[in-house]
Amino acid sequence: MNGVTGRMGYRQHLLRSILAIRDDGGIPMPDGDRLVPVPILVGRDTAKVSAIAARHDIASWTTDLDTALSDDTAEVYFDAQITSVREKSVLAAIAAGKHIYVEKPTADTLDGALALARAAAAAGVRSGVVHDKLFLPGLLKLGRLIEGGFFGRVLSVRGDFGYWVFEGDWQPAQRPSWNYKAEEGGGIVVDMFAHWSYVLGELFGAVEAVTARAVTHIPHRWDEKGEAYEATADDAAYAIFELAGGVIAQFNSSWCTRVDREELLRIQVDGTHGSAVAGLTGCKVQHRSATPKPTWNPDVPNGEDFREQWAEVPDNQPAGNGFRAQWERFLREVRLGQDHPFDFLAGARGVQLANLGLESSARGARLTVPELVL
Incomplete structure (x- = not known):
């Protein structure tokens, strides 16, 4: 090891x-x-x-x-x-x-x-x-929903991942400094696009095209010794992945965001028959038969608690550490x-998708993902 x-x-x-x-x-x-x-x-x-x-x-x-x-x-x-x-x-x-x-x-x-x-x-x-990530309880439940035909035809997937990583000056950073140095293999695209590659590929369909924007929001950080350094790697990425079968996936990955959701990872899947929101451990669903009928009216305060209208997927199959x-x-x-x-x-x-994501960002272009063979 x-x-x-x-x-x-x-x-x-x-x-x-x-x-x-x-x-x-x-x-x-x-x-x-x-x-x-x-x-x-x-x-x-x-x-x-x-x-x-x-x-x-x-x-x-x-x-x-x-x-x-x-x-x-x-x-x-x-x-x-x-x-x-x-x-x-x-x-x-x-x-x-x-x-x-x-x-x-x-x-x-x-x-x-x-x-x-x-x-x-x-x-x-x-x-x-x-x-x-495929072995997380929340994603195992998502896989069970797919296998059981809960969604009907899947239309879209939306993922939010991340949290605030402190710069390292007034509070210690939670991640090592090499994560923010491109010359040492750092960057959130390199780190997270490999995850999105297999999560999307195994659950929803192979990624066929990518449009991404990778940015360095925090240009200066402090390392483990308290010394300032220039961040040369991206710390946030915003991507659209086009999947086999016409499914569209959008993923935000960021070490520069403050969390207002149940868990650090949130994936919403919308289908013709139902929707689901999965995290690391939990998963909630809303079937079309139980979908509310909201009306957009910006002049009247919203009186519905939309989060209360979802049902939890039970822990039918115990899952330990992924x-x-x-x-x-x-x-x-x-x-x-x-x-x-x-x-x-x-x-x-995963490496291919990360490389294409960085290239897409640099060129401002939508790039197709070629099939890999040995």
Whole structure:
């Protein structure tokens, strides 16, 4: 596990996924056995990685990736490093014969992402890319509604994601400074368009065209040492995605917005037979038979509470941490010799959409999304 000294690598992947699986006795297998993961930690900072290992009773750690990759007992390599150094490390792991599971984006460029997919295919190793949003309870409920035909014909999707990330001067920032440096792989388009690629593609239809505007609203920020720096990466993006089947999706992604909604992510789906609003955990619906008939009249105060007219989708199927759920699926498939559906080619689609989003913004143009093949 490379990159677990970072916030996401530590909290979601090591602590809440791998160690939680270990402490719960492993993953149940079809033959009645249990698959128990044994992590080997890799990091650049000796003090940080050794402290994490000691804190969680992890026997093996190193600051040398080659040493970790030479361990024949380790079947899987995981990477949660910053994007700019991921490609080289993953290629080394593929050469060592490891199955690969990585955070997104898989590489800085589409060529790099496709190179990883081709290298993994040539080496015969299985690959997986984090698609955590699909495992969120709110989106699982949304998927259940789609499967049950609740919407009729889906017309549009509207997503709002984000929150205010402090600049770092008078209050510490909640995100690392590299997120705001394009030269280090930062930017909200690179970060979030990969998510929107698979969320839209898996639930509603492949993205066929994109029109985007990426901006840097906050030009100056302060890093972890309190030193001022120029923000060279976008911190907000406003996009229209045209999907297969004629569905139109609009997504606002911003680290410069203050939240007035139930959760940090809100996705509304409107269809001919009904609508739904999903967040990270909850999902509300309004069927056409229960849709009110409001009248626009700006001279009279509105007397309706529109939010009260929606019904909650019940928690019929308990859902835990989405990162852990995908880890369990990937590790189970590796042991059973099965391919993971969210592989390096799926990861490359996310990189492709991010690149096209940035190009669309720079050119002020609507761009079509070509189909990717290995």
